[in-house]
Amino acid sequence: MVADFGRRLVRVRDLGERFDEAIARGEQARLGDVIERVVEGDLVTRHREDVRDAQPQRDQHDRAECVPEATVHRGASSHPREIRPRHARRASMLAPMRCTVRFTDRADDVLSTAGLFLTSKPVEHNLILTLLHQRAAAPVPGRYWMVAADGEIVGVVVQSPITFPATLTPMPSDAVVAAVDAVVDQGVELPGVGGEASSVARFAGRWTERRHMSAVPTHGQRLYELRSVALPDLSGGRLRVGDVAERDLLVEWMVRFHEDIGEDPVHAAYVVVDAGLATGQLWVWDVDRPVSMAANTDTIAGVNRVRAVYTPPEHRCRGYASVCVGALSAQLLERGERPILYTDLANATSNSVYRRLGYTAVSEILRYRFD
Template identity: 40%
Template sequence: MRVHSEPSVEAFAHQVLPWLGRDPVRHNIAANLVSARAAGAVPVEEGALWLAVHDGDDLVGVALRTPPHPLLLTAVGPDVVAALVDWCAGHLPGLPAVGGPATASDEFARLWAERTGAELSATRGTRLFRLDAVVPPLGVPGALQQAGPGDREVVLAWVAGFFREAVPDEDVSQVPAMVDRHLDAGEVWLWEDGDGPVSMLWVDPPLLGVAKVSGVYTPPGSRGRGYASGCVAAVSQRILDDGAVCSLYTDVANPTSNKIYQAIGYVPVHDLRVWRFDGATAG
């Protein structure tokens, strides 16, 4: 196994996107991160890392890092994981964390602890779902509405609420720019009932045939009425009608979200986990 660090994200995208496209649902996060930076839609972070693993002439694995986020693994086997551990021990001994499909990240963490003596701590896991056919929820009042510039303040407030609840440790400094980007592209959707919006989500547009539903949020005073289910189901149907597959991620420990998404047709694909490292002494 040979690990190559590619300095150019544009060259990396050209090299790895066809491989990621072989399993586009499982590899959706990696593909989106690479594509957005290769296209210039998102600035490349200082210290970003683009790793391709080869077995002879064959590409067999991809990993990447967009600081301050952990090293992101793709759905790869133990031999590829071991090669990445060896490379990181020699080139990135202060690696703070790794994430990705649980089977790969668990194996990386185990080998990293053996190699470095690092202490391991796991964050809450996430679960990837896909949807190929919507089961519409019944009796949800209201209707879907595409968000516009006049909705920016409520969307910003709700995205802040989403981050506080779902990913409280996440860096939110880029949230306004992210919201503006999604609003400008028409990718933010609201569920409206009565006098105004009661739930929201945004969509990452299709890449390799897969669109990702994200940021599903209903403010506390509007919960328990099915608004999120109605919003997700309606947007998911639009995605399917446009010829793409739907994907989304949930907190494994949140039984409510896991239940409502499965009720409208989402099917679990795999779990993901992040491991943090303390006291590493790679060598």
């Protein structure tokens, strides 16, 4: 299917040639019914005789700097090599990037194609890497878009489950525009989006331009990483793995935790608790009884995320969450892993607690709701 929106060309086609070969050449492409090339920053398109119904041309300022090409791929494919991650751009590359966007509904396809890009920044990309590995192991319906420029992956957008908001990696502004245009022209409706503050703000802004709807910021977070830990006094209790016999208590705490952060409490609580008990990744701080809890994820590319930190109201203001997270983080460091965590920007107490433990800020995360 070919659609011509002014001078910006959008194509959605079945995968013919391999994606990595098509974008690596950087030369004139002949795909489907369209021949295109870039001349001094402007896209020049020539349609075959059977493509004539172009819409009126848009104003100069409304043209996209990237050419979004959404390639619909269904089914397995083999990729002889990974596309290299994009490093620092040379001064000679200041012209607008020519971007291509590939769509797939397979998480393992994203890992094989964009894995090297994602693991090049394992802290910033940990949330998406974790989701992709989970979906590859136990498939859940999802949508995934990979943005490439000059033969290299520069960004990834994921949506799984398909009723959830999308999440994107940090990426250049041109790549964000290309990603939004590909999603919109594919006819996908997103309820919202989350990601690194500057990239996701650009995504939300472009979405409102294309979809003629509002984008409302709903939540702000900060991503932290720990290099060395400043442990508080641990003599008043001990960190231990949660016990199956405590499942009901831990589910109750997890429900309250998810209510506090505005997520579906019941479903998420049972999933996290049962998975944590099965893998030994759900922890409690014990002072004759459980008084606080924390969980951690699988280690991916050397990074392990601490999450679901919760202390019930009757045990708060005694430092239990601090010692629980500190002891767990120390264990992760001893294993040679890089602990990270997310905090609510609106919660000054938790941000202060984690900074005292030695966590340092990496980036800010925003979420938007589309109305």
